[in-house]
Amino acid sequence: MVSIPSRITLLPRTVKVAVLIVFLIISGLFFSSASWDTYDRFTLRPFDSSSTSGYPTSNYPPKPISHSDQDKVLVVSAFFPLPKSNHQISDYEAWISYFLSTVKTDIYFYTPPNMVSMIRRLRGDLPIYINSSYSSPFDVPPMQGLEEDYILMNKSSKFSHRAVHHHAMSAIWNSKPFFMDEAMRHAPDTSLAFGRKDKHYEYVFWSDAGGMREPNFYEHWPEYNRVDALWEEARKLSGYMIQKDEFFFIPIAEMGSWGKYKDEGRSWKDVHGPANPGQVPWSEGSFLGGQPSAISWFREIYYTYHNAWLAEAMFVGVDQDLFSAIMLLYSHRFITVWLTDPEAPARHHTSVPEAAGSSDRWSPLGACGAHWYYYEWFLSDGETRDKMRDKWIGQIEEPQNQPVQGNWDGWWKGSNACRLTNLIWLQQLLKRELGDSWITPEATLANLENPKPKNIKWVP
Ligand SMILES: *[C@@H]1O[C@H](CO)[C@@H](O)[C@H](O)[C@H]1NC(C)=O
Ligand SMILES: *[C@@H]1O[C@H](CO)[C@@H](O)[C@H](O)[C@H]1NC(C)=O
Numbered sequence: 001m002v003s004i005p006s007r008i009t010l011l012p013r014t015v016k017v018a019v020l021i022v023f024l025i026i027s028g029l030f031f032s033s034a035s036w037d038t039y040d041r042f043t044l045r046p047f048d049s050s051s052t053s054g055y056p057t058s059n060y061p062p063k064p065i066s067h068s069d070q071d072k073v074l075v076v077s078a079f080f081p082l083p084k085s086n087h088q089i090s091d092y093e094a095w096i097s098y099f100l101s102t103v104k105t106d107i108y109f110y111t112p113p114n115m116v117s118m119i120r121r122l123r124g125d126l127p128i129y130i131n132s133s134y135s136s137p138f139d140v141p142p143m144q145g146l147e148e149d150y151i152l153m154n155k156s157s158k159f160s161h162r163a164v165h166h167h168a169m170s171a172i173w174n175s176k177p178f179f180m181d182e183a184m185r186h187a188p189d190t191s192l193a194f195g196r197k198d199k200h201y202e203y204v205f206w207s208d209a210g211g212m213r214e215p216n217f218y219e220h221w222p223e224y225n226r227v228d229a230l231w232e233e234a235r236k237l238s239g240y241m242i243q244k245d246e247f248f249f250i251p252i253a254e255m256g257s258w259g260k261y262k263d264e265g266r267s268w269k270d271v272h273g274p275a276n277p278g279q280v281p282w283s284e285g286s287f288l289g290g291q292p293s294a295i296s297w298f299r300e301i302y303y304t305y306h307n308a309w310l311a312e313a314m315f316v317g318v319d320q321d322l323f324s325a326i327m328l329l330y331s332h333r334f335i336t337v338w339l340t341d342p343e344a345p346a347r348h349h350t351s352v353p354e355a356a357g358s359s360d361r362w363s364p365l366g367a368c369g370a371h372w373y374y375y376e377w378f379l380s381d382g383e384t385r386d387k388m389r390d391k392w393i394g395q396i397e398e399p400q401n402q403p404v405q406g407n408w409d410g411w412w413k414g415s416n417a418c419r420l421t422n423l424i425w426l427q428q429l430l431k432r433e434l435g436d437s438w439i440t441p442e443a444t445l446a447n448l449e450n451p452k453p454k455n456i457k458w459v460p
Helices: 004-010 013-036 038-042 089-100 113-123 147-155 167-173 176-189 224-237 260-267 292-311 319-329 345-349 371-378 382-393 426-434
Strands: 073-078 106-110 128-131 203-207 287-290 334-336
Touching (some): 128 176, 176 203, 203 224, 334 426, 371 382
Parallel strands (some): 106 128
Antiparallel strands (some): 203 287
């Protein structure tokens, strides 16, 4: 009996060559479509039976995304114009309108009485409760009575490198944890609940009113199903040690100059004051949130530390520094997204031109709009992500997918449409960045009774 391999060797050479050629043509076709269509394969397309050429057809139309749980999400925001601001009022009006006229999620909004009509006009018929109880940021309870100290803090020569444009800006920033917790408690008693006694929010987020700087598609945002899936993912990342109602989300923009932040991060202790390792706060201040008990926890820990450091005449004028410090102290409770994470798996699949790295049209994950606001896209549903992805890819010129002379690197890669990166559990990230020997600094000031300080001794 003749075995199969030896039968093949017995075939005439012409037959073997023909089989080989057919095999090469088929595999060539397969690989070419695989390498050129990366973007299409990443894109969920609406079902359209007339244009399925090249796509495996499914007998079931995709289930449309249900946004029926979106009313379990509350977005909290505020706008207090300053006499001297980083930006023109007209800039703010445009940005606030990209936010208020697009996002359909319930919004609880703090603003002084003279701004109510503008906010109402920009919001139109969409659900909002406007709280105009505070005319100035120093009317907000945790900031009451602190204006003089905030002026001295901003003027102190010790903090000239941190000084802000206006001391009232610091008060607005430092009101966020209070606003979030209060809004969440009061919203069910407002028009947002339509008289429903059982109104309950499962996720509460702060978003800067000026946090959407271009026209966008973020209607159901932050999207409930996406958010809930991420919080479930977070549980898994923590080895099911931390529960969904304990996680607090704050995006990261940059970690700071390499080496430096590692050294400073490793040696930081709470008695040193708000953390600013590597001169860059790790946290972004424009967006944060989680489930109700995490929101209340955050408020408590935030003002405990704010007051403790203020009493020691330390600089508490930038909320991001306080966020970074709390993130270091309680890294197990924080989850984040970091667009420029050098170790994000998603960044290995783009061919972003090197020179484009610093531009806002490009990022290591492709064309994702302004780096700072990547979290907005990250917290959207797939349909919305597709729309934004198409918008951004239209704004860039894709590098030719061809081997450039002498530079074959990445020629096989797909389009530079925006990639979705992974959710990060902060404790894991800090262990990775600061080394396995890093241990969480002890929260030595947390359990003290820390009332608002008086007679603070500022260095002039
Ligand atoms: C805060 O300090 C900075 C830097 O010294 C200064 O330019 C600014 O005018 C101060 N702002 C206020 C409102 O005191
Ligand atoms: C405005 O917000 C504060 C703080 O949450 C709350 O105490 C107050 O009752 C609110 N005012 C109105 C009119 O809703």
